[in-house]
Amino acid sequence: MAPHATLPPLRGRVQQGAPLAPFTWFRVGGPAEWLVRPADIDDLLLLLRDLPDAMPLTVLGAASNLIIRDGGLRGVVLRLGGRGFGDVTVEADGIVAGAAALDAVVAEHAATAGLAGLEFLCGIPGSLGGAVAMNAGAYGREIVDVLDWAEVATPAGLLRLSAAELHFAYRHATLPPRGVVVRARLRATPGDAAMIAAEMTRIRTAREATQPVRARTGGSTFKNPPGQKAWALIDAAGCRGLALGGAQVSKLHTNFLLNTGGATAAELEALGETVRARVLAQSGIALDWEIRRIGESAA
Known part of the structure; x- marks a missing residue:
């Protein structure tokens, strides 16, 4: 090129x-x-x-x-879409996968191999690189619980970092400056295939029943404050179904924002800030965004 x-x-x-x-x-x-x-x-x-x-x-x-x-x-x-970035390799006690591999695909590979402990990944709508970078979690487990190492491309070369070296916190990992996760190894244990499949079915069924998984959404909008559930605080503040232009708070799960058709990024972000203000006024709790908001506002 x-x-x-x-x-x-x-x-x-x-x-x-x-x-x-x-x-x-x-x-x-x-x-x-x-x-x-x-x-x-x-x-x-x-x-x-x-x-x-x-x-x-x-x-x-x-x-x-x-x-x-x-x-x-x-x-x-x-965007990592080239050769090797989406590969998934099954080992005796874990999975090695590229950053572009979808979390659900990693979970499926583990299940097919009879490896337990990674079922929660089927409930995370993203790719493995992003899951490592934000210590993604669902249904009681997080990446920090299963990560052996992550390979991170940096301006100085390729590094292999342990979970301890990534300094995981709630929805956060500390990557080197300009570091890009390219591959990771996740621990798993041999298990009963039927039980693994049943757990993944339970997670998927729960998601379908409680989250707007087929809508234009961005997953959990706000982090859960210590000892609290963001959705409950939003609901108590009267925000269920609240709309701004083409943006709406989900009626199914109040910690999800929706693009109902034709929303702008500005409308989604402004609606989120309205929700934050109402929750603060009602409960005294300041919600922190879990969704990343990046880029320039429209001129």
Whole structure:
């Protein structure tokens, strides 16, 4: 691929002004200044090594827990879709998977191999790289509970970091500057295939019954405050079904925002802030966003 004025010469795909809304679960947001899809890990390492320090870098995974603002993203937006980034390998006591592998796919590989302990991943709508980067969790377990190591591409090269070195906290991992998760190993234990399948069915059934899984949504909007449930606080503040333009608080699960059709990122974010204000006024508790909001507001 021919070099660009501000980017190193890459073998992968580089697009200027690429629309990003189709990649996000909300289906909103402006374009990327540069959308880069590296051919492989070596291509990614070259990009990270030679990218100018002043050039912003944003990693986009499954974009399931993300609002990209209507003005889009400056600099490089990185999507891992090339060779090796989605591979899943089954081992005797765990799974090694690329960052682009969907969490549910990792869970399915483990179940097929009769490995227990990763069932919770089928309840997380995202990719493994994002799950590691935010210590994603569901149904009583988090990535920190099962991670052996993660390989992280950095400007200085490829690092293999343990769970302790990632300093996991609630919905957070500490990655090196400009670090990009490319692969991870998750621990599992041999188990009864029927019991593993039954647990995954239970999780999927619970999600279908309690969450708007088929809507244009972004997953859990706010973090659960200590000892509290965000959805209950939102419900108590009278926000169930609250709407702003094309954005709405789900009537099924109040900690989910919906794009009912034609919503802008600004409407979704403003509705979220309205919910936060109402919860604070009603309960005295300040909700923290779990959904990442990134990019520029529309001009």
